[in-house]
Amino acid sequence: MTGSPAVQAASTDTGIHAEVQQFYAHQMQLLDRRACEEWAATFTPDGVFAANGLPAPVRGREAIAAAARAAGERLAADGLVHRHWLGMLTVTAAPGGELFARSYALVIQIRLGGTSEIHRSTVCEDRLVRAEDGSLLVLDRRVTRDDLA
Amino acid sequence: MTGSPAVQAASTDTGIHAEVQQFYAHQMQLLDRRACEEWAATFTPDGVFAANGLPAPVRGREAIAAAARAAGERLAADGLVHRHWLGMLTVTAAPGGELFARSYALVIQIRLGGTSEIHRSTVCEDRLVRAEDGSLLVLDRRVTRDDLA
């Protein structure tokens, strides 16, 4: 690793930034291909998924998997495909070793045999923690739909 | 750091690439939540924001903050929210220690209580420099709307 101390320090930060990006790409691919158990396993066992578009927060892996499964079945029945894009990610260190990640999330909706459009524009705020093996997990996710804000 | 010299060299480059990504995410979040002074402070004191959709370049932090404030007020009055997405970023070293960054930028426009759409597709070309503390600043930004090109 070469470069001035300032560049080295930035690189350390960007390492975690890139790691969170990679985690999100993996997580969203799981959701979109309806790998619902694997998707739920990217949350902590008692993880929370809350959204201003949902009646109540979803708590725990079992409930998170069930919600994804139900949503996937509705889409399939309607001849729709969803692709979740997360971007414009900022990551900051939070107390207790947590990471606070704020990003924009778009849901692209594709109609089979038809057109593609932006279904939702949202802001996603995550509290991330590390599993024992060092991998990232979502402890708490808050998704805010921009059209309801 | 393991890997062949080629991989190491690439990683050094990608460190700066990731740092610019992170800078843009932070910068766009500031703009979109109408933190206009903080947004302007991501430019150099005499920084320039030029666009083929604007009558004239905007020069200096005060003018850049004022332009963002006026744009934000128009959006709020119209019941609209904007989310700026930058992506497909390339970064190259330029003379004098500057960085030249070229990216695509989309403006997603959300109507409160309504739908979301692509408002603009643009190309963003930045000359970036470092502040005394090593952080990045925009010296000169040129935004080209694809529909006017």
Added chain:
Amino acid sequence: MTGSPAVQAASTDTGIHAEVQQFYAHQMQLLDRRACEEWAATFTPDGVFAANGLPAPVRGREAIAAAARAAGERLAADGLVHRHWLGMLTVTAAPGGELFARSYALVIQIRLGGTSEIHRSTVCEDRLVRAEDGSLLVLDRRVTRDDLA
């Protein structure tokens, strides 16, 4: 490079992840500005571009450049601009030193003097290899349109 062993290991992986991101940004900018020879040179000499929206796979740099040239001429004749966005990238090591990259790709279509929309939503699956100088090349690309899936 500071940090725990877990963070260091993740950073090595994220280095390659970031390198592929950077490669894609460069590659898509070449395509979108119709640098067709340079675009073709990001594939191996006998590289393959296959898509479920194409009648047959395109093989080899000459054919890949010709296809890009023809597509660009059709767009220009129709007063359209395309911007290719790749995102939500996952990269995994594959046998023989190859990388397997899976990403989402959007084609944004801009009408000169008109509006911008999502033209296609696709999944892009690449087998990537290294040239002798260590740079990345596409050996095999499979693009799956979500509306045809």
